Amino acid sequence: MQCDYYDTQRCRSCTLLELPYAEQLAGKDAQVRELLARHADLTWLPPVASAQEHFRNKAKMVVGGTLETPTLGILDRAGAGVDLRGCGLHLPGLRAALPVLADFVTRAGLTPYDVPARRGELKHLLVTESPDGELMVRLVLRSEEPVARIRKHLPWLREHLPALAVASVNLQPEHKAVLEGERELLLTERATLRMRVHDLDLHLRPQSFFQTNTAMAERLYALGRDWVAELAPSSVWDLYCGVGGFALHVAAPGRRVVGVEVSPEAVASAEQSRAERGLDEVSFAAADATAWAREQQAPPELVVVNPPRRGIGPELAGWLETSDVPHVLYSSCNARTLAADLDAMPSLRPVRARLLDMFPNTGHYEVLTLLRRA
Structure with missing residues (x-):
């Protein structure tokens, strides 16, 4: 590879x-x-x-950069964002979704969290793709302040990302190396992503674990x-x-x-x-x-x-x-x-x-x- x-x-x-x-x-x-x-x-x-390659059903993306040009990927040693939205490990649906989600970050005014400065709001984007091509999108925020804007612009996201089935906000207010917090705010009518394994439908909720x-x-x-x-x-x-x-x-x-x-x-x-x-x-x-x-x-x-x-x-x-x-x-x-x-x-x-x-x-x-x- x-x-x-x-x-x-x-x-x-x-x-x-x-x-x-x-x-x-x-x-x-x-x-x-x-x-x-x-x-x-x-x-x-x-x-x-x-x-x-193309086997990962989940993208765990640190959000960095600026509101106008966000990065989705990891942070370098200085805490600056490194954009990895073209990662070859992700399933095709994830790779197609990440540029749309980057545009959504800007449209909804979700300022990326600046780790060295300890300011900003959006920490991570967690995106899961089901075997049927549906998506679960979770936005890990520092606070509830941007939630109203996210709800306002959610119709745009659903229009430009038709595979979106489940969306939620996770609140992680602490400044520490923890991926997500305990509180989850569901934004969609659907609460679970259907993960079809053989002839069995497993249901994945936002805070549930499933093999990658x-x-x-x-x-x-x-x-x-x-x-x-x-x-x-x-x-x-x-x-x-x-x-x-x-x-x-x-x-x-x-x-x-x-x-x-x-x-x-x-x-x-x-x-x-x-x-x-x-x-x-x-x-x-x-x-x-x-x-x-x-x-x-x-x-x-x-x-x-x-x-x-x-x-x-x-x-x-x-x-x-x-x-x-x-x-x-x-x-x-x-x-x-x-x-x-x-x-x-x-x-x-x-x-x-x-x-x-x-x-x-x-x-x-x-x-x-x-x-x-x-």
Whole structure:
């Protein structure tokens, strides 16, 4: 993949870009295998390759520059905006939307936030594209002051960006390196973006998480579904379930599935998908995964965990170790914390694993591992 931003030193985020893609994939696979090397009985399946470009369904753009000439991209070391609206990682719909959104910034009078000077309003533009080509646009502001102007000019944006389905304002008033704040103001009638994965509609709300690479998310959920189907458990917990990707994919007649996620927004999305599919044996709870698991009277036959980079941690790993859960399906985006969690669960031995290249051109990935109680 050739990238002018990388070649001219304007953006070096794709740290592996100079390596041929086959070497990138082989290097990630070798690193993960080395981290889990002490598990001698672990069977490794071939890694799953991704498209190297045009795969990102989400653009996280720092807004810089001036009101007349805003930049959408990143900030340099001095805090000045570097425009990356032509980034080759983004899906085509995102690339087409960014120039329109830059014009909207100027039209609506949304002064870019100046980090060194600590003044201005618009901090980030977060844009997500669905598999159907619809868009969710979130504007991260310092305050509510520009909201009236945004509402006034929203008809212009909808006219010039017909793919726009969901728009919102997120309020992040603090001067710190945090992408978004807790408050979200919905600007459109639609509250969710439909993320079609296989024959299942997942619903993404503004503050819900979804995998950045839709094609790899499809492969991940299909792999999890197939591995669970082989075991045919009658009960499954999906901890850190997000918008319900694993829980809804592993649902089957006669199988009780419970998804647990700390974000009420994500749980509301998962419940919407469950209701549309008529999956009466699937339910979701908005709760801390570890606390919820410890409160239950009896464990299920299989637990799915899909934690953030920090892993599941010693408390949940300890609970799983002392429980009678026969199988665990662990989806990890950080094999170092995965390895630490496995060390804390010696009775649950990894028997099968596969790396999926969720983030080409970087050192990041997803690895799915099936654990069986010894």
